Amino acid sequence: MNSAVDPKPVVTGYPAAGAAYPYPAPHPPAVHYYPAPAPPPPPYRSASTLLLRRIIVGGIAIFLAAAAVTLVIWLILRPRLPDFSLSSVHFSPPSSYDLMVSVYNPNSKISIEYDHVSAAVLYGRDAFSEVSIPSFLQAKRNTTMLRARIAADDLARAIAEDRSRGDQTVGFHVRLMALVRFKSGIWRTGRHGMRVYCDDVSIRFKNATGDSMFGAPKRCQLLWMLTERLEFPFLEVDT
Structure with a gap:
């Protein structure tokens, strides 16, 4: 007697429908390596x-x-910087003025060299007779006296006119300038211009012969310049 048996599945050698293998991943793109370019x-x-x-x-x-x-x-x-003072003023008839200027070097280690020294007198707003003073070397802590003789007929006439009006005291201004440099052993500075202002100087005439009298020494102001240019544009007095 034959018994009923479930039929066996048929094997065909192919995968069942609906079941598929994935495609393999693509290969990465080929990269071509080149050597780095040489530096310039x-x-x-x-x-x-x-x-x-x-x-x-x-x-x-x-x-x-x-x-x-x-x-x-x-x-x-x-x-x-040195100290300048106008020590004395003396009138010598008929038209000369003798000026004595005191110069003091306050430095204990430095000497001072003065070149192209000159002086002038300003009376009113007019300059008279610029004169030269010999160059000199000033030692440490030394006082040097400078003498300048200003001889100018125009200056004498201008002062005589004022005296004729009864004014026996006259006032004027003194200017000095020089090229200066400091020295200590082998060390020295460059040369610089220096201007000296002695303003409002007064002398009194004692009589008609021209004898004059000057008061106490008058300290002057000094202006230090950075250049070597020397000229007298600074004669004007600010009013």
Whole structure:
């Protein structure tokens, strides 16, 4: 007697419908490696250009070193400006004025050199007779007396006119200028202009013969300049 048996599934050798294998992942794109480009060559500099650059750099270095040394010496020595005073004024008939100027060097370590020294007198608003004074070297803590003789007929006439109106006291201004530099051993500064103002100087005539009398010494003001230019544009008096 045959018994009922479930039929076996049929195997065909193919996967069942609806079941499929995924496609393999694509290969990455091919990358081509190239060597890094060579760096650009340095700019061409001729030997003369390099030499010029070294000269400029060396010159700047020398200048800065010299400036630093000068500054250190200046701070150590601490130069002080001289003191000027008008010590005396004497009228010598018929038309000469003798001026005595006291110059004091207050420095204990520095001498002062004066060149191209000159003086002038200003009466009213007119300048008369600029005169030269010999150059000199002033020692440390030294007082030097400068003599300047101003001879000017126009100045004498102007003063005589004022005296004829009864004014026996006349006032005028004295100006000096010079090129100055400080010295200490082998160290020295450059030359600088110096202007000296002795304003409102008064003398009194005692009689008609011209004998004059001057009061106490009058201290003058000094203006230090950064240039060597010397001229007398500073004669004018501010009013």
